[in-house]
Amino acid sequence: MNISRIVLRHVAMPLKSPFVTSFGTTTDKEFLLVEAYDEQGLVGYGETTSMTGPYYNEETLKSNHHILRDFLIPLVLHKTIQHPDECMELFHPIKRNNMAKAALEGAIWDLYAKQQNVSLSRAINGEKSRIPVGVSIGIQPDITAMLKQVEQFVAQGYQRMKVKIKPGADIDVMAAIRREFGDIPLMADANSAYTLADIDHLKQLDEFNLMMIEQPLGHDDIIDHATLQREMTTPICLDESIHTVDDARKALDLGSCRIINIKVGRVGGLSHSRAIHDYCHDRGIPVWCGGMLESGVGRAHNIAITSLPGFTLPGDTSGSDRYFDQDIIEPAVTVQDGFIEIPTTPGIGYNLNHKRLDAVTLFSETYK
Structure with missing residues (x-):
C-alpha cells in the first residue's frame, strides 16, 4: 500500500x-x-x-x-x-x-x-466469533455508590468486575462487594498505588478469592512484584511494567506475575500486541486486553486483538454506552449476555459517524 x-x-x-x-x-x-x-x-x-x-x-x-x-x-x-x-x-x-x-x-x-x-480480526489471524467482556469501575465516593455500580453491571451481564483501588479505598470495598454479590468474577486494579511497605495490607486481599490484583506496585517494576507475588496467593497481573516481549519474559522468569494485561497502545500497536500474546500463549500464561476509555475506533482495535486464542480472560472492552452518550462509530459497540460479537466486515467493522x-x-x- x-x-x-x-x-x-x-x-x-x-x-x-x-x-x-x-x-x-x-x-x-x-x-x-x-x-x-x-x-x-x-x-x-x-x-x-x-x-x-x-x-x-x-x-x-x-x-x-x-x-x-x-x-x-x-x-x-x-x-x-x-x-x-x-x-x-x-x-x-x-x-x-x-x-x-x-x-x-x-x-x-x-x-x-x-x-x-477482510476484517481486522481476520487480518491479524484472530479465531473467535465473539469475546467475553468485563467492565472497569472507577473509585467511588463511598461503598454504597460502588455497590450500586457493581449491581448495575452485573445486571447488564458483564462477565468480570474490575474495581479500581487505592490506600483507604481497598479492603473494605472488596469485602463489601463479596458480602453483597457472593463469588462473582472480581479483580482489583491498583495502578501502582502501593509499595512493598504495604505487603501485609495487600495480603488481606487474599481472603476475597480475586481473579487477580493488577499492577499494585511501581509502574516500571518487576523486582518488587516478584517479592510480593511470593507472599500472596492472589495472582498478580502486570500492566504498566510490560511494553515488549522481553519485558514479559523477564517478568515471568522472575515470577513477578501470573497474568499479563496487553494494552494495544501501551505496547506499541497490534503487531507488538500479537507478539506478546504469542509468547505468553506458548508459555501457558493467560492474557487479557485492558482499556483506556477508548472511543469506538480504539474499542474496535481492542475487539480485534482479543479475537486471538490466548486472550482467555474477559477484558475491559465494554460497550460504547459504558462511557459515552454517543460514540463516533455506528453501530455502537454493544454487549449481549456478556459478549461482544466480532465484526466480519472489512477493517475495524464499524463506520464513522x-x-x-x-x-x-x-x-x-x-x-x-
Missing part, C-alpha cells in the same frame, strides 16, 4: 460520568484520531490512548501530536508498505512513544484489512 495522505484530528468526547483512579479523575476523553488514506481513497482509522497528562505513563496528548507530526508520519507518508508488520521495524529507531506508534500503526492495519477485503465526529473535533491537520 502507498500512504498518500494522513489526517490528525484532536477529538474531545465528554464522559457520561467522571472516571476516578488512584492517579486522578477523568471527565473528558481527549485523543488524536489518525486517518490514513491510500491513493484510491480508502481510509484506515486509529486513535491515541494517552492521557492529557503524564499520569498513566510518560506520554501525553501533546507529546503524541509532536511524535506523530515530526517523526512517525514522515516515516510512512508516500512510502510503499507491503504489510503493517513493517511498522515495527520502521518505528524501531524512535524510542518508546508507544501510544503514538500504535495510533498510526492501527490506522495502517485498518487500511490494509480494507484493501484485503462523521456528523458526530465533526461535532467533537477541536481541530484537524492534513499531511500529504
Whole structure:
C-alpha cells in the first residue's frame, strides 16, 4: 500500500460520568484520531490512548501530536508498505512513544484489512466469533455508590468486575462487594498505588478469592512484584511494567506475575500486541486486553486483538454506552449476555459517524 495522505484530528468526547483512579479523575476523553488514506481513497482509522497528562505513563496528548507530526508520519507518508508488520521495524529507531506508534500503526492495519477485503480480526489471524467482556469501575465516593455500580453491571451481564483501588479505598470495598454479590468474577486494579511497605495490607486481599490484583506496585517494576507475588496467593497481573516481549519474559522468569494485561497502545500497536500474546500463549500464561476509555475506533482495535486464542480472560472492552452518550462509530459497540460479537466486515467493522465526529473535533491537520 502507498500512504498518500494522513489526517490528525484532536477529538474531545465528554464522559457520561467522571472516571476516578488512584492517579486522578477523568471527565473528558481527549485523543488524536489518525486517518490514513491510500491513493484510491480508502481510509484506515486509529486513535491515541494517552492521557492529557503524564499520569498513566510518560506520554501525553501533546507529546503524541509532536511524535506523530515530526517523526512517525514522515516515516510512512508516500512510502510503499507491503504489510503493517513493517511498522515495527520502521518505528524501531524512535524510542518508546508507544501510544503514538500504535495510533498510526492501527490506522495502517485498518487500511490494509480494507484493501484485503477482510476484517481486522481476520487480518491479524484472530479465531473467535465473539469475546467475553468485563467492565472497569472507577473509585467511588463511598461503598454504597460502588455497590450500586457493581449491581448495575452485573445486571447488564458483564462477565468480570474490575474495581479500581487505592490506600483507604481497598479492603473494605472488596469485602463489601463479596458480602453483597457472593463469588462473582472480581479483580482489583491498583495502578501502582502501593509499595512493598504495604505487603501485609495487600495480603488481606487474599481472603476475597480475586481473579487477580493488577499492577499494585511501581509502574516500571518487576523486582518488587516478584517479592510480593511470593507472599500472596492472589495472582498478580502486570500492566504498566510490560511494553515488549522481553519485558514479559523477564517478568515471568522472575515470577513477578501470573497474568499479563496487553494494552494495544501501551505496547506499541497490534503487531507488538500479537507478539506478546504469542509468547505468553506458548508459555501457558493467560492474557487479557485492558482499556483506556477508548472511543469506538480504539474499542474496535481492542475487539480485534482479543479475537486471538490466548486472550482467555474477559477484558475491559465494554460497550460504547459504558462511557459515552454517543460514540463516533455506528453501530455502537454493544454487549449481549456478556459478549461482544466480532465484526466480519472489512477493517475495524464499524463506520464513522462523521456528523458526530465533526461535532467533537477541536481541530484537524492534513499531511500529504
